[in-house]
Amino acid sequence: MTSTEHHLDEAVDRALRGPARDRNPRVGCVLVDPAGQVVGAGHHAGAGSPHAEVAALASAGDLASGATAYVTLEPCNHHGRTGPCARALRDAGVVRVVYAVPDPTAQAGGGAAWLRAHGIPVERCAHPAAEALVSDWARARTLGRPHVTWKIASTLDGRVAAADGSSRWITSAEARQDAHRLRSRVDAVVVGTGTALADDPALTARTPDGAAAPVQPVRVVVGLRDLPPGARLGLGPDPALHLRTRDPHEVLAALTARGVHSVLLEGGPTLAGAFWRAGCVDEVLVYLAPALLGAGASAVPDLGVRTIDDCVRLELAEVRPVGPDLRLRLVPGRLAPSTPPGHPAVHALVPPVPSSEED
Amino acid sequence: MTSTEHHLDEAVDRALRGPARDRNPRVGCVLVDPAGQVVGAGHHAGAGSPHAEVAALASAGDLASGATAYVTLEPCNHHGRTGPCARALRDAGVVRVVYAVPDPTAQAGGGAAWLRAHGIPVERCAHPAAEALVSDWARARTLGRPHVTWKIASTLDGRVAAADGSSRWITSAEARQDAHRLRSRVDAVVVGTGTALADDPALTARTPDGAAAPVQPVRVVVGLRDLPPGARLGLGPDPALHLRTRDPHEVLAALTARGVHSVLLEGGPTLAGAFWRAGCVDEVLVYLAPALLGAGASAVPDLGVRTIDDCVRLELAEVRPVGPDLRLRLVPGRLAPSTPPGHPAVHALVPPVPSSEED
The missing domain is CATH 3.40.430.10 (Dihydrofolate Reductase, subunit A)
Structure with a gap:
């Protein structure tokens, strides 16, 4: 198992703390420093609560600066109830983002592109367990x-x-x-x-x-x-x-x-x-x-x-x-x-x- | 491939000379002497013609004596239009009989038992191609x-x-x-x-x-x-x-x-x-x-x-x-x-x- 897969597994484990049935999908995020230490983690606790990235940044505090974010779902790029996660990651000093599932919604999608446009490397890494977390939600969003x-x-x-x-x-x-x-x-x-x-x-x-x-x-x-x-x-x-x-x-x-x-x-x-x-x-x-x-x-x-x-x-x-x-x-x-x-x-x-x- | 399989293959090849659609199934017979030489072969040419064993015995003449008969279907034991083949094999001096498919009809079956009762060793050897020759006929006979x-x-x-x-x-x-x-x-x-x-x-x-x-x-x-x-x-x-x-x-x-x-x-x-x-x-x-x-x-x-x-x-x-x-x-x-x-x-x-x- 690569370290990327390992950290995405950790993000999936975090995601599973969220509610099984909610308007939003379960999402998890871990922040990992250059030495490979997890410095923050968070999950989405349901519609109206902070997104997983925001929760992870809050738990990491200053340690987020210089970290890589591993997220089960592509960070959003829209101003919903919680503000765009892409910007929050950049503002906190995250230097690289790895995500498993592209955001299928045009409204919220584009977080990866926004981050790249702002000089932050973004990588997509397919991860079946992360896909399973969002498949029903994504299908419903598409429909x-x-x-x-x-x-x-x-x-x-x-x-x-x-x-x-x-x-x-x-x-x-x-x-x-x-x-x-x-x-x-x-x-x-x-x-x-x-x-x-x-x-x-x-x-x-x-x-x-x-x-x-x-x-x-x-x-x-x-x-x-x-x-x-x-x-x-x-x-x-x-x-x-x-x-x-x-x-x-x-x-x-x-x-x-x-x-x-x-x-x-x-x-x-x-x-x-x-x-x-x-x-x-x-x-x-x-x-x-x-x-x-x-x-x-x-x-x-x-x-x-x-x-x-x-x-x-x-x-x-x-x-x-x-x-x-x-x-x-x-x-x-x-x-x-x-x-x-x-x-x-x-x-x-x-x-x-x-x-x-x-x- | 054993010599038994080989000779049953030869019997199947002979059988295929018979009509594809007839009241009777296609049957083939070869007679093999103790040295392994084929000394006679025959097939059934359709209802009313001689059975394969009878045709093979006719082609072998005196050479049938001491031979082994390889037949795709168990020799019959009934007096139909052609007389029982089991008796004909015995009378011709055949010393051993190998067949592939048991005769499913009570009326004609019993040839193997009759031969054994008359001191002639009989062996059954399953052979898919021989089974395919008679499966439709056998099913219809059973029904x-x-x-x-x-x-x-x-x-x-x-x-x-x-x-x-x-x-x-x-x-x-x-x-x-x-x-x-x-x-x-x-x-x-x-x-x-x-x-x-x-x-x-x-x-x-x-x-x-x-x-x-x-x-x-x-x-x-x-x-x-x-x-x-x-x-x-x-x-x-x-x-x-x-x-x-x-x-x-x-x-x-x-x-x-x-x-x-x-x-x-x-x-x-x-x-x-x-x-x-x-x-x-x-x-x-x-x-x-x-x-x-x-x-x-x-x-x-x-x-x-x-x-x-x-x-x-x-x-x-x-x-x-x-x-x-x-x-x-x-x-x-x-x-x-x-x-x-x-x-x-x-x-x-x-x-x-x-x-x-x-x-």
Whole structure:
């Protein structure tokens, strides 16, 4: 391991002291003097608190002068609530900056360029653990909203329930456990009031033995209808958030304001169809049971596709066996040559990149 | 390579001189004297001709005495059109028999046991090329009818056509080429008159450049309606066989009588449903396009499943990417614990083993 990797590891360790779910990503910074001694360290404690670089400079005091800064994320160059970190590093006498992940936001980016323009050498060093700290946040920043995964658990013939409406269970215990692991990795799990009223789901992430997983997603129910008293989504220390709207953009804006960077759609075809038509589905995750029903509700709602040339084409990003089932991860593919440009069913997957406000 | 493998290779080479599609499998035999010299060789030239052992004995004449026989298939022990080969080998003075594949039919099997009971050492030596020669035939003998593969080319949501009926193409060029290779490997391709009238398919096996493949399946159309003059199934040197029935058992009996050991169902859901309900589907092959239609005809017809406990469970035997698509091969799985015994949708996949008549 090089000393650079070692100091970035230290910065990652510091970053992990920050909150797991926040509007901002976890960032860590260590300051190292020419002899290789760590003279300061800091992390970002959540939106509104000082950035990691500022915290590290404060802990180093005068010792920052002449030090190299190792930061998990490129120092910012904008005046948010905390002032630009690039300038703060320069003003404190830092002589070199090493960072792991470029800042993906045009608003805040440019810190590396600013430092170089002011005579301070800057080096980027890829670091997987540092990338993992910011990937959800970066993706959400790029999208201008949380990243949305549409989860489907269906038979080979695309059914999510039998003719009589029964659906427990289509997929195997292994696939359902995998889906629980997924819940504890996303920031929010969303269903519509239809699913909430029909199935009374808990939407908690559980371990294979049925216990609550250590990290739980924000549980969200979307729609205008009330849930009955005693509904499982209303129970627990953190009752589900009930967003009284049918507009996916409103849902995602409300979740963005709560620091949600990733969303798992677990509702039925109605909810998924609304997100799809609004251009708010970034990934489709299908748990495919090697089973046939021949009748019953379809996993995929009417998408407005009338003829084969308008068929929605995705790209298989990953195929993985999960117990007896298959898990397919699909992402927007290139347009089929015969698809007219601008067709909404496909464009829905490639929303424009808006700007964002949080710091 | 051992001398046994070498002589079985020679027997396989001889076998390949026989007809590729016949009621009987291709079988080859070589007779080798104690010095290792081949003193006789023969192959089976199709139903009604002498068995390979008899042909080899005839070519060896008196030199057969004292020789070892290498045969791709266990010598028969029954009086068909040709008399039992086990006895013929013994009578000719063969002192040892090596074979690759046991005869799966109770009627003809027992040749090895008969030889041993008459003091002649018999050895079985597994040989993949020899197994490949007889696998389709052996499977059909075990089933008492041709092995039936139900081919589906569908979207992720189980659709085979868009809302307006258009379906060219759901899957990629690579998947369609793979399906053409499959056609040239099965003995017969079957559609219903519905598909024949709607799509006017040729059902020939073609190479990627569009030329006819060297080996073509028997083309079969099933149903009571006439095809119009000029239908592509009526064209070519071997026009399609039109079986005027709706009964899958009648179809398979007619094909068995024509030496067909394997059938590919390429018709739509109506044909597949009839075969399914009749218990005549042994394998499901799905070309799955990573695409969504949200509406349109379903790949899988109503199978009589009303509730989730009766869901038809298959086992994924193979998953293979074919271009951008996936190819899934599925075979009957074990019954789900909650499935009542005797449920037809699953039992349909495990027919009883009947006896068979051909020689």
